[in-house]
Amino acid sequence: MQATVYKSTGSWYTVKTADGETFQARMKGIFKKNDDITSTNPIAVGDHVTIEADDSDANAKNAMITDILPRTNYIVRSSPHGKNKKHIVAANLDQAVLVCTVKEPRTSQGFIDRFLVTAAAYHIPVILVFNKMDIYKEKELEKFEAIEELYTNIGYQVLLVSAKTKEGIPELEALLKDKTTLMSGHSGVGKSSLINDLMPGLDIKTKEVSGWSGKGLHTTTFAEMHDLPFGGSLIDTPGVREFGIVDIPKTELSHYFLEMQPFISQCQFNNCLHLNEPGCAVKAAVEEGIIDVDRYVSYATILDSIQEETY
Numbered sequence: 001m002q003a004t005v006y007k008s009t010g011s012w013y014t015v016k017t018a019d020g021e022t023f024q025a026r027m028k029g030i031f032k033k034n035d036d037i038t039s040t041n042p043i044a045v046g047d048h049v050t051i052e053a054d055d056s057d058a059n060a061k062n063a064m065i066t067d068i069l070p071r072t073n074y075i076v077r078s079s080p081h082g083k084n085k086k087h088i089v090a091a092n093l094d095q096a097v098l099v100c101t102v103k104e105p106r107t108s109q110g111f112i113d114r115f116l117v118t119a120a121a122y123h124i125p126v127i128l129v130f131n132k133m134d135i136y137k138e139k140e141l142e143k144f145e146a147i148e149e150l151y152t153n154i155g156y157q158v159l160l161v162s163a164k165t166k167e168g169i170p171e172l173e174a175l176l177k178d179k180t181t182l183m184s185g186h187s188g189v190g191k192s193s194l195i196n197d198l199m200p201g202l203d204i205k206t207k208e209v210s211g212w213s214g215k216g217l218h219t220t221t222f223a224e225m226h227d228l229p230f231g232g233s234l235i236d237t238p239g240v241r242e243f244g245i246v247d248i249p250k251t252e253l254s255h256y257f258l259e260m261q262p263f264i265s266q267c268q269f270n271n272c273l274h275l276n277e278p279g280c281a282v283k284a285a286v287e288e289g290i291i292d293v294d295r296y297v298s299y300a301t302i303l304d305s306i307q308e309e310t311y
Protein backbone atom coordinates (compact mmCIF):
# COMPACT_ATOMS: atom_id res chain seq x y z
CA MET A 1 0.00 0.00 0.00
CA GLN A 2 1.25 3.50 -0.75
CA ALA A 3 1.10 6.33 1.74
CA THR A 4 2.49 9.79 2.40
CA VAL A 5 4.33 10.82 5.55
CA TYR A 6 2.41 13.56 7.38
CA LYS A 7 4.40 13.75 10.58
CA SER A 8 7.61 12.36 12.00
CA THR A 9 8.38 12.29 15.68
CA GLY A 10 11.59 10.32 15.95
CA SER A 11 10.96 6.64 15.26
CA TRP A 12 7.19 6.90 14.63
CA TYR A 13 5.64 8.33 11.50
CA THR A 14 2.07 9.35 10.85
CA VAL A 15 1.24 8.25 7.33
CA LYS A 16 -1.91 8.62 5.26
CA THR A 17 -3.04 6.58 2.26
CA ALA A 18 -4.73 8.06 -0.81
CA ASP A 19 -8.07 6.87 0.67
CA GLY A 20 -7.44 9.05 3.70
CA GLU A 21 -6.68 6.18 6.07
CA THR A 22 -4.14 7.16 8.74
CA PHE A 23 -1.60 4.80 10.32
CA GLN A 24 1.11 5.13 12.92
CA ALA A 25 4.08 3.53 11.24
CA ARG A 26 7.60 2.47 11.99
CA MET A 27 10.43 1.60 9.69
CA LYS A 28 10.88 -2.07 9.03
CA GLY A 29 14.55 -2.57 9.86
CA ILE A 30 17.05 -0.13 8.53
CA PHE A 31 17.08 0.51 4.84
CA LYS A 32 19.23 2.89 3.00
CA LYS A 33 17.61 4.53 0.06
CA ASN A 34 18.11 8.06 -1.11
CA ASP A 35 21.66 7.75 0.12
CA ASP A 36 22.93 10.56 -2.05
CA ILE A 37 23.05 12.60 1.13
CA THR A 38 24.05 11.78 4.69
CA SER A 39 20.99 12.67 6.67
CA THR A 40 20.09 12.19 10.29
CA ASN A 41 16.52 11.26 9.38
CA PRO A 42 15.92 8.55 6.79
CA ILE A 43 12.26 9.46 6.24
CA ALA A 44 10.90 12.97 6.11
CA VAL A 45 7.49 14.63 5.96
CA GLY A 46 6.24 14.55 2.38
CA ASP A 47 7.95 11.26 1.60
CA HIS A 48 5.95 8.73 -0.37
CA VAL A 49 6.37 5.30 1.19
CA THR A 50 5.02 1.79 0.87
CA ILE A 51 3.51 0.32 4.01
CA GLU A 52 2.21 -2.98 5.31
CA ALA A 53 -0.60 -2.82 7.85
CA ASP A 54 0.39 -4.36 11.19
CA ASP A 55 -2.69 -6.00 12.72
CA SER A 56 -1.01 -7.30 15.88
CA ASP A 57 -2.72 -4.68 18.02
CA ALA A 58 -6.45 -4.62 17.25
CA ASN A 59 -6.89 -1.30 19.05
CA ALA A 60 -4.33 0.60 17.02
CA LYS A 61 -3.87 1.35 13.37
CA ASN A 62 -0.22 0.51 13.06
CA ALA A 63 1.89 -0.18 10.00
CA MET A 64 5.42 -0.93 8.90
CA ILE A 65 7.16 1.23 6.33
CA THR A 66 8.82 -1.12 3.89
CA ASP A 67 10.18 1.23 1.27
CA ILE A 68 10.64 4.89 0.34
CA LEU A 69 9.79 5.96 -3.20
CA PRO A 70 12.22 8.21 -5.04
CA ARG A 71 11.94 11.89 -4.11
CA THR A 72 11.27 14.56 -6.70
CA ASN A 73 13.11 17.01 -4.44
CA TYR A 74 13.81 17.71 -0.79
CA ILE A 75 14.99 20.57 1.32
CA VAL A 76 17.61 20.16 4.03
CA ARG A 77 19.14 22.13 6.82
CA SER A 78 22.26 21.38 8.77
CA SER A 79 21.65 19.00 11.60
CA PRO A 80 22.28 20.02 15.18
CA HIS A 81 23.89 16.57 15.54
CA GLY A 82 27.07 17.20 13.64
CA LYS A 83 28.66 19.57 11.20
CA ASN A 84 28.51 17.34 8.16
CA LYS A 85 25.12 15.81 8.85
CA LYS A 86 21.96 17.10 7.27
CA HIS A 87 18.39 16.99 8.38
CA ILE A 88 15.80 16.58 5.65
CA VAL A 89 13.10 19.11 6.44
CA ALA A 90 10.60 17.94 3.81
CA ALA A 91 10.39 16.08 0.53
CA ASN A 92 8.37 16.12 -2.70
CA LEU A 93 7.45 19.80 -2.63
CA ASP A 94 5.68 21.69 -5.40
CA GLN A 95 6.59 25.05 -3.91
CA ALA A 96 7.63 26.88 -0.76
CA VAL A 97 6.07 29.86 0.94
CA LEU A 98 8.41 32.06 2.92
CA VAL A 99 6.41 34.11 5.38
CA CYS A 100 8.18 37.41 6.04
CA THR A 101 7.50 40.54 8.06
CA VAL A 102 9.15 43.91 7.72
CA LYS A 103 8.78 44.53 11.45
CA GLU A 104 7.75 42.61 14.58
CA PRO A 105 9.98 40.68 13.83
CA ARG A 106 12.00 41.98 10.90
CA THR A 107 12.91 39.52 8.19
CA SER A 108 16.16 40.74 6.66
CA GLN A 109 16.73 40.74 2.93
CA GLY A 110 19.80 38.61 3.58
CA PHE A 111 17.59 35.94 5.13
CA ILE A 112 15.11 36.08 2.26
CA ASP A 113 17.85 35.82 -0.36
CA ARG A 114 19.50 32.94 1.45
CA PHE A 115 16.19 31.08 1.45
CA LEU A 116 15.67 31.83 -2.25
CA VAL A 117 19.12 30.49 -3.10
CA THR A 118 18.54 27.27 -1.20
CA ALA A 119 15.13 26.77 -2.80
CA ALA A 120 16.52 27.50 -6.27
CA ALA A 121 19.28 24.94 -5.70
CA TYR A 122 16.57 22.37 -4.95
CA HIS A 123 14.40 23.53 -7.87
CA ILE A 124 11.57 24.62 -5.61
CA PRO A 125 9.59 27.71 -6.66
CA VAL A 126 9.06 30.24 -3.86
CA ILE A 127 6.18 32.54 -3.01
CA LEU A 128 7.14 35.42 -0.71
CA VAL A 129 4.26 36.18 1.62
CA PHE A 130 4.55 39.40 3.60
CA ASN A 131 2.26 39.14 6.61
CA LYS A 132 0.95 41.64 9.18
CA MET A 133 0.07 44.22 6.51
CA ASP A 134 -2.44 45.68 8.99
CA ILE A 135 0.31 47.12 11.21
CA TYR A 136 1.72 49.55 8.64
CA LYS A 137 0.81 53.16 8.26
CA GLU A 138 0.08 54.52 4.79
CA LYS A 139 3.57 55.99 4.48
CA GLU A 140 5.27 52.71 5.34
CA LEU A 141 3.44 50.92 2.54
CA GLU A 142 5.71 52.54 -0.04
CA LYS A 143 8.55 50.22 0.82
CA PHE A 144 6.41 47.24 -0.10
CA GLU A 145 6.07 48.58 -3.62
CA ALA A 146 9.85 48.44 -3.93
CA ILE A 147 10.03 44.95 -2.42
CA GLU A 148 7.23 43.71 -4.67
CA GLU A 149 8.84 45.19 -7.75
CA LEU A 150 12.28 43.80 -6.93
CA TYR A 151 11.20 40.21 -6.42
CA THR A 152 8.45 40.15 -9.03
CA ASN A 153 10.94 41.32 -11.66
CA ILE A 154 13.25 38.45 -10.73
CA GLY A 155 10.36 36.04 -11.22
CA TYR A 156 9.09 35.38 -7.72
CA GLN A 157 5.49 35.66 -6.68
CA VAL A 158 4.96 38.22 -3.90
CA LEU A 159 1.80 38.41 -1.83
CA LEU A 160 0.90 40.96 0.85
CA VAL A 161 -1.43 39.54 3.48
CA SER A 162 -2.76 39.96 6.97
CA ALA A 163 -3.72 36.96 9.04
CA LYS A 164 -5.58 39.40 11.25
CA THR A 165 -7.75 41.25 8.73
CA LYS A 166 -7.71 38.36 6.19
CA GLU A 167 -6.44 40.68 3.48
CA GLY A 168 -4.81 38.58 0.74
CA ILE A 169 -5.94 35.26 2.21
CA PRO A 170 -8.18 34.28 -0.77
CA GLU A 171 -5.26 35.00 -3.10
CA LEU A 172 -2.99 32.86 -0.92
CA GLU A 173 -5.55 30.03 -1.03
CA ALA A 174 -5.60 30.20 -4.81
CA LEU A 175 -1.82 29.80 -4.94
CA LEU A 176 -1.84 26.84 -2.53
CA LYS A 177 -4.76 24.95 -4.07
CA ASP A 178 -3.88 21.39 -5.11
CA LYS A 179 -0.16 21.87 -4.41
CA THR A 180 2.17 20.54 -1.73
CA THR A 181 3.64 23.63 -0.14
CA LEU A 182 6.30 24.04 2.51
CA MET A 183 5.65 26.99 4.79
CA SER A 184 8.64 28.57 6.42
CA GLY A 185 9.72 31.77 8.11
CA HIS A 186 11.17 33.22 11.26
CA SER A 187 9.46 32.49 14.52
CA GLY A 188 6.77 35.09 15.17
CA VAL A 189 6.00 36.12 11.58
CA GLY A 190 2.55 34.56 11.88
CA LYS A 191 2.80 31.13 10.27
CA SER A 192 0.47 29.55 12.83
CA SER A 193 -2.00 32.42 12.46
CA LEU A 194 -2.02 32.00 8.67
CA ILE A 195 -2.47 28.24 8.98
CA ASN A 196 -5.44 28.84 11.27
CA ASP A 197 -6.94 31.14 8.61
CA LEU A 198 -6.38 28.58 5.87
CA MET A 199 -7.61 25.67 7.96
CA PRO A 200 -10.29 26.83 10.33
CA GLY A 201 -10.81 24.17 12.94
CA LEU A 202 -7.23 22.99 13.08
CA ASP A 203 -6.49 25.60 15.75
CA ILE A 204 -2.73 25.60 15.88
CA LYS A 205 -1.49 27.36 18.97
CA THR A 206 -0.13 30.85 18.48
CA LYS A 207 1.90 32.67 21.05
CA GLU A 208 2.32 36.33 21.71
CA VAL A 209 5.56 37.80 20.44
CA SER A 210 7.58 38.29 23.59
CA GLY A 211 8.01 41.98 24.29
CA TRP A 212 11.59 41.65 25.36
CA SER A 213 13.20 40.36 22.19
CA GLY A 214 10.47 41.00 19.67
CA LYS A 215 10.93 37.42 18.51
CA GLY A 216 8.16 34.91 18.74
CA LEU A 217 8.38 31.97 21.07
CA HIS A 218 8.78 28.55 19.54
CA THR A 219 5.50 26.76 19.76
CA THR A 220 5.94 24.17 17.03
CA THR A 221 8.45 21.37 17.36
CA PHE A 222 7.93 18.86 14.56
CA ALA A 223 7.40 19.33 10.86
CA GLU A 224 3.86 18.36 9.98
CA MET A 225 1.75 18.15 6.86
CA HIS A 226 -1.88 19.29 6.85
CA ASP A 227 -4.52 18.72 4.19
CA LEU A 228 -6.00 22.00 3.01
CA PRO A 229 -9.82 22.05 2.97
CA PHE A 230 -9.80 23.48 -0.57
CA GLY A 231 -7.32 20.92 -1.93
CA GLY A 232 -3.58 20.52 -1.59
CA SER A 233 -1.43 20.27 1.50
CA LEU A 234 0.74 22.47 3.61
CA ILE A 235 3.90 21.48 5.44
CA ASP A 236 4.51 23.46 8.58
CA THR A 237 8.11 23.48 9.75
CA PRO A 238 9.23 23.85 13.34
CA GLY A 239 10.83 27.25 13.97
CA VAL A 240 13.28 26.69 11.13
CA ARG A 241 15.19 29.87 11.23
CA GLU A 242 17.67 29.28 8.51
CA PHE A 243 18.34 26.71 5.87
CA GLY A 244 22.08 26.29 5.57
CA ILE A 245 23.55 26.75 2.13
CA VAL A 246 24.66 23.25 1.48
CA ASP A 247 26.49 21.66 -1.40
CA ILE A 248 26.77 24.84 -3.41
CA PRO A 249 30.28 25.51 -4.71
CA LYS A 250 31.24 29.19 -4.78
CA THR A 251 31.35 29.24 -8.58
CA GLU A 252 27.74 28.02 -8.76
CA LEU A 253 26.16 30.45 -6.31
CA SER A 254 25.36 33.10 -8.92
CA HIS A 255 23.27 30.57 -10.87
CA TYR A 256 20.80 30.62 -8.00
CA PHE A 257 20.46 34.40 -8.14
CA LEU A 258 18.05 34.08 -11.03
CA GLU A 259 18.54 37.61 -12.34
CA MET A 260 22.32 37.05 -12.62
CA GLN A 261 21.90 34.04 -14.88
CA PRO A 262 21.79 35.89 -18.23
CA PHE A 263 25.06 37.68 -17.46
CA ILE A 264 27.19 34.82 -16.14
CA SER A 265 28.20 33.50 -19.55
CA GLN A 266 29.29 36.99 -20.63
CA CYS A 267 31.97 37.28 -17.93
CA GLN A 268 35.54 37.21 -19.23
CA PHE A 269 36.47 34.29 -16.97
CA ASN A 270 34.25 31.25 -16.89
CA ASN A 271 35.02 30.70 -13.20
CA CYS A 272 34.27 34.36 -12.39
CA LEU A 273 33.02 34.90 -8.83
CA HIS A 274 31.78 38.37 -9.82
CA LEU A 275 33.81 40.10 -7.14
CA ASN A 276 36.80 41.98 -8.53
CA GLU A 277 37.55 40.08 -11.72
CA PRO A 278 38.10 42.14 -14.86
CA GLY A 279 35.43 41.89 -17.54
CA CYS A 280 32.71 40.81 -15.12
CA ALA A 281 29.30 41.17 -16.76
CA VAL A 282 27.43 40.65 -13.50
CA LYS A 283 29.19 43.57 -11.79
CA ALA A 284 28.63 45.70 -14.87
CA ALA A 285 24.90 44.90 -14.65
CA VAL A 286 24.92 45.93 -10.98
CA GLU A 287 26.65 49.20 -11.85
CA GLU A 288 24.11 49.87 -14.58
CA GLY A 289 21.28 49.26 -12.12
CA ILE A 290 20.01 46.20 -14.01
CA ILE A 291 20.77 43.99 -11.02
CA ASP A 292 19.67 45.35 -7.65
CA VAL A 293 22.61 46.36 -5.50
CA ASP A 294 21.14 44.88 -2.31
CA ARG A 295 20.75 41.55 -4.06
CA TYR A 296 24.39 41.79 -5.07
CA VAL A 297 25.33 42.48 -1.43
CA SER A 298 23.38 39.34 -0.43
CA TYR A 299 25.28 37.43 -3.10
CA ALA A 300 28.68 38.61 -1.81
CA THR A 301 27.70 37.88 1.80
CA ILE A 302 26.51 34.36 1.04
CA LEU A 303 29.57 33.74 -1.13
CA ASP A 304 31.77 34.75 1.78
CA SER A 305 30.00 32.30 4.08
CA ILE A 306 30.65 29.29 1.83
CA GLN A 307 33.57 27.36 3.24
CA GLU A 308 36.37 27.43 0.68
CA GLU A 309 37.98 24.21 1.85
CA THR A 310 34.84 22.23 1.13
CA TYR A 311 35.41 22.59 -2.59
Ligand SMILES: Nc1nc2c(ncn2[C@@H]2O[C@H](COP(=O)(O)OP(=O)(O)OP(=O)(O)O)[C@@H](O)[C@H]2O)c(=O)[nH]1
Pocket residue numbers: 131132133134135161162163164165185186187188189190191192193194205206207208209216217218219220238239
Ligand atom coordinates in the same frame (compact mmCIF):
# COMPACT_ATOMS: atom_id res chain seq x y z
N1 LIG B 1 -1.15 42.55 13.74
C1 LIG B 1 -0.98 41.30 13.31
N2 LIG B 1 -0.48 40.38 14.14
C2 LIG B 1 -0.31 39.12 13.68
C3 LIG B 1 -0.64 38.75 12.35
N3 LIG B 1 -0.35 37.46 12.17
C4 LIG B 1 0.15 37.01 13.34
N4 LIG B 1 0.16 38.01 14.27
C5 LIG B 1 0.63 37.93 15.67
O1 LIG B 1 2.02 37.62 15.68
C6 LIG B 1 2.34 36.76 16.77
C7 LIG B 1 3.03 35.50 16.29
O2 LIG B 1 2.15 34.77 15.46
P1 LIG B 1 2.25 33.20 15.26
O3 LIG B 1 1.20 32.82 14.29
O4 LIG B 1 2.29 32.48 16.56
O5 LIG B 1 3.70 33.12 14.59
P2 LIG B 1 4.51 31.83 14.07
O6 LIG B 1 5.21 32.25 12.84
O7 LIG B 1 3.63 30.65 13.98
O8 LIG B 1 5.58 31.61 15.22
P3 LIG B 1 6.29 30.23 15.65
O9 LIG B 1 5.23 29.26 16.01
O10 LIG B 1 7.13 30.68 16.82
O11 LIG B 1 7.12 29.80 14.47
C8 LIG B 1 1.01 36.51 17.50
O12 LIG B 1 0.92 37.43 18.56
C9 LIG B 1 -0.03 36.80 16.43
O13 LIG B 1 -1.26 37.19 16.98
C10 LIG B 1 -1.19 39.78 11.48
O14 LIG B 1 -1.50 39.60 10.31
N5 LIG B 1 -1.32 41.02 12.03
Ligand SMILES: [Zn+2]
Pocket residue numbers: 264267268272273274275277279280281282283
Ligand atom coordinates in the same frame (compact mmCIF):
# COMPACT_ATOMS: atom_id res chain seq x y z
ZN1 LIG C 1 31.54 37.84 -13.33
